[in-house]
Amino acid sequence: MENIVITGSSRGIGFGLASAFLARGRGVLISSRSAENLELALEELKKNHPGAPVFSLRCDVTVLSDLEALWKKAEKEFGRVDIWINNAGCAHPMLPFWKLDYADITRTVDVNLKGTINGSHVAFRRMLGQGGGHIYNLEGQGADGSVIPGMGVFGTAKAGVHYFSKSLIEEARGMKVKVSTIIPGIIRTGLQAGTAGTTTEGRMFLSMLGEDVGPATDDLASRILANTSHGACINRMSPPDMIGKVVTAPLRMLFGQH
Ligand SMILES: NC(=O)c1ccc[n+]([C@@H]2O[C@H](COP(=O)([O-])OP(=O)(O)OC[C@H]3O[C@@H](n4cnc5c(N)ncnc54)[C@H](OP(=O)(O)O)[C@@H]3O)[C@@H](O)[C@H]2O)c1
Numbered sequence: 001m002e003n004i005v006i007t008g009s010s011r012g013i014g015f016g017l018a019s020a021f022l023a024r025g026r027g028v029l030i031s032s033r034s035a036e037n038l039e040l041a042l043e044e045l046k047k048n049h050p051g052a053p054v055f056s057l058r059c060d061v062t063v064l065s066d067l068e069a070l071w072k073k074a075e076k077e078f079g080r081v082d083i084w085i086n087n088a089g090c091a092h093p094m095l096p097f098w099k100l101d102y103a104d105i106t107r108t109v110d111v112n113l114k115g116t117i118n119g120s121h122v123a124f125r126r127m128l129g130q131g132g133g134h135i136y137n138l139e140g141q142g143a144d145g146s147v148i149p150g151m152g153v154f155g156t157a158k159a160g161v162h163y164f165s166k167s168l169i170e171e172a173r174g175m176k177v178k179v180s181t182i183i184p185g186i187i188r189t190g191l192q193a194g195t196a197g198t199t200t201e202g203r204m205f206l207s208m209l210g211e212d213v214g215p216a217t218d219d220l221a222s223r224i225l226a227n228t229s230h231g232a233c234i235n236r237m238s239p240p241d242m243i244g245k246v247v248t249a250p251l252r253m254l255f256g257q258h
Contacts, residue, residue, distance in 0.1 A: 001025055001026055001027070001134075002026050002082035002083050002225070003026065003027040003028075003029075003030050003053075003074065003077075003078035003081055003082050003083075003245060004018075004021050004026055004029070004081075004082065004083040004084075004122075005028075005029045005031070005050045005060060005070060005071070005074045005081050005083070005084045005085065006018055006028065006029070006030055006031070006087050007032075007061050007067075007085065007086055007087050007088040007119055008031070008032055008061065008087045008088025008089060009028075009030035009031060009032060009041065010030065010031075010032035010034060010037035010038045010040070010041040011032075011037060011041065011189070011190060012132055012187070012189035012190055012191060012213060013087060013089040013138070013184055013189060013213065013216075013220075014030070014032075014085070014088070014186055015030070015041055015045075015097050016187075016216065016220075017085065017087070017138070017215060017216075017217045017220060018030050018041075018045060018054070018216025019045060019049070019217070020217050020220070020221030020222075021216045021221050021225075022045060022048075022049040022052040022053075022054055023218075024221065024225065024243060025052075025108060026036065026053075026054070026225075027053035027054070027057075027077070027078050027080075028045075028052075028054050029055045029056065029057065029070070029073060029074045030042065030045070030054065030055070030056045031056065031057050031058065031059035031070055032058070032059070032088070033058070033059070033060040033088075034058075034062075035058045035134075038057075038058055039055050039056075039161065039211045041056070041076065041141070041242060042054065042055075042056040042058035043228075047082055049123075053077070053078070055073065055074075055077045057069065057070055057073045058111060058193055060243065061086070061088045061111060061115030061116075061118055061119055062110045062111060062114055062115055062118070063118075064118050064121070064122065067118050067119055067121075067122040067123075068122055068232075070122075070241050071122050071123065071126050071228075073091065073237040075126075076223050077162050080130050080133075081123070081126070081127065081130070081133055082133055082134065082137070082227055083133070083134050083135075083136065083224065084119065084123035084127070084134070084135050085135075085136045085138070085182075085224075086115065086116040086119040086120060086123075086135065086136065086137045086138060088111055088119075089111060089112050089138060089140065089191060090107060090108060090111045090112065090191065091102035091108060091151070091154045091191050091195045092105065092107070092108045092153055092154060092198065093194070093195075093198070094150035094151060094195050094196075094198055094202075095150055096149065096150060096152075097152050097153065100153065101187065104153075105153050106153065108153050108157055108161075109153065109156070109157050112140070112154065112157035112158060112160075112161060113157040113160040113161055113164070115135050116161050116164065117164060118139075118169060118207065119135075120135055120137065120164075120179070123135050124168075124172070124177055124179075127138070127176075127177040128175075128176070128177055130176060131176055132178075133176075133177055133178070134177075134178040134179075134180065134227075135168075135177065135178070135179045135180070136179075136180050136182050136224065136234070137161055137164070137165045137179070137180075137181050137182070138161070138181075138182050138184065139162055139165075139181050139182065139183050139233075140147075140158040140159055140161075140171060140183075141154065141155055141158060141159060142154060142155020142156060142157070142158040143155075143158040143159055143162035143183070145152050145161070145187065147235075151195065154195075158161075162181070165181045168228065169231040172230065173230065175202045176229040177217075178229070178231075179230065179231065180227065180229070180230070180231060180232040180233065181232075181234070182220070182224070182233075182234045182254075183233060183234070183235040184216065184217075184220055184236055184243065185211060185216055185220075185236035185237055186205075186206065186210045186237075187210065187211050187216045187217070188206055188210045188211065188212055188213065188214075189213060192206055192210065201206075205208070208246075208247070208249045209242075209245050209249065211245075214252065216236070218235070220234065222234065223236075245258055
């Protein structure tokens with residue numbers, strides 16, 4: 001049974017994944033920058049999965065020493081880490097570049113891109129030491145090169161995550177440490193509410209094609225656990241996935257189901 005570390009797992013996709021892995025009997029270490037959010041998340045996971053092996057540690061992914069401490073905590077609780085998911089992310093308000101506060105610009109690049117590089121550096125070296133493991137990096141809007149006006153810096157950071165992951169996958173070919181990526185789909189989280197959810201078109205898009213965290217992360221967790229390939233892309237926006245969502249959208253909207 002795998003032991004799993006997830007960065008940015010106090011809410012949203014990270015929290016949903018933690019819950020889905022625990023439901024499947026795996027060990028999970030959750031983490032996020034806010035100790036308060038993390039405490040609430042741990043309490044809820046323990047309540048929903050009594051006796052499950054779940055632990056937490058505050059970790060800001062922009063700080064390398066926090067990530068080292070996260071690995072050590074996982075090693076102490078589980079002995080080894082089988083899967084490490086660089087999930088932590090944040091987005092700036094949906095505005096043209098020149099209207100963004102500089103603090104939002106640096107935070108977006110630091111958390112999404114630098115955080116993924118930091119987490120990968122710590123996990124890759126430590127996994128080499130323990131003889132193997134699998135790292136997953138979260139892609140997102142911009143990773144495929146597409147442009148959404150108002151999401152430029154976020155998209156730039158995710159394009160960087162895509163390139164970084166692609167190059168790490170090439171460098172690690174034939175090694176015991178595997179690296180893969182995740183395209184999670186369109187999931188109604190705080191991040192989506194603060195970006196797409198702030199425009200009329202975005203709200204329509206979210207209500208037609210967005211999914212709730214629980215079912216989406218349940219499916220995602222199954223796909224991650226089933227994957228043994230290096231360089232895989234767990235893609236929940238593949239043509240069959242999207243056709244299914246488009247076809248069922250009117251029914252889901254009619255019956256008020258998301
Ligand atoms: N939702 C979607 O449809 C979607 C689509 C494609 C890709 N993604 C990607 O999926 C990942 C998760 O997104 P989400 O939608 O679940 O977002 P979310 O609901 O806003 O959750 C983000 C998580 O990251 C944590 N976080 C933020 N800054 C951090 C930092 N400096 N260090 C550590 N943790 C930090 C947050 O916790 P604290 O605030 O407590 O630190 C929170 O737990 C992101 O990488 C996002 O780009 C999401």
